[in-house]
Amino acid sequence: MSEQNAANATGVTTATATAATATVSAAAKKPHAKARHRWSKEVSTVEFHLDNFESTATVLWRKRNEMIIKKGAKLRREAPLNKDGSVGLDDRWGNMLRQEHADAIKDFETIDDIVLKSVNETGLFLYFGRANGWLQFFDKDGKSINDWTVVQ
Template identity: 65%
Template sequence: MELKLEVMIDDSKILISSQHAIVKILKSVKNIKDNELYILMKDRRFVKYVDNMNDLEDNNQYDKAIAIVMPYGISEDEMKDTLENNQAGSDVENEILAILDAFGYVMQKKEKRKPAKAQHRWSKEVSQIEFYVDARESKATVIWQKRNEMLLKAGATMMKEAPLNKDGSVGLSAKMGNTLREEHKDAFENFVTTKDIVLKSVNEIGLFLYFAGTNSWLELVDKDGKTIDEWTVVK
């Protein structure tokens, strides 16, 4: 769309006006006006809306603020929906979107990239190595004997009781660990294993022995202190 803009700049703001819309780019929010919608931005991306001065936790959460003078007949919820979906019907909404786009402001939050989960590869060489656990009240010897088989040798010491959540509830790891223990209840006595147990993964080893709570790939180490992660991680 063709848009004719008037732009005024002073020390505290950039005031942009078109035929139907008025948008301000502020260095900081000094006060809240009832007829304006305030949006905090960081690196030209949406952070959050501000309804009152209490919403301003600190000045580090944003580097600019957008103030949109609310057009007659459009509610704040309608305006927010327009901005977040980048779709509008009325002339004034289209002009506001065009102004934000022209000045490079994006209403969609920048997605945080999730770190890739480490992958590990079994090998015949690894299957010949004994790994030792000494963590969270447990001690054990483990062999990754097949791709989906972790051999937990008899004589392993298990953590007796699962830690509870801060609110006193039983967490997911505790439930999973207790389920594994129930499945192999004939293989331990007084929290010491009386015969070899085959589990499916390093994570199951951690759940069975000490209810997880730590990265088990770093807890299983060989006689020289090299972790099972170092032996098997795919780089």
């Protein structure tokens, strides 16, 4: 039997102990299933733009829990239905946000700046959230909010 496979004092072979250590290290470094984002002062100065899903907007992530949709944003007029023809949760939530800010909307366009709490809420408000907002808002150089804020 080689020295490498010899049992140590606890009866575990060196090869087995090394494999177990490698497994623990891999598990500790496993990436998160969902991306994590972090607001910063730097990102608060960047204007991000949306031109997709029949919607256009300029937004600022002003504070950790404060997204500003600038006056003049165009909202998607109708939410797409689910495959079975039903209204989805995104549609209901998007319409609820629009009702809460009805005084700042005229003919599917914002007439005042609107403050929401997150990137996802902003996507729901503007285009009923059918796509990940972190990947839909871009700065003037084409860099997404995700690129600016994702934690590696």
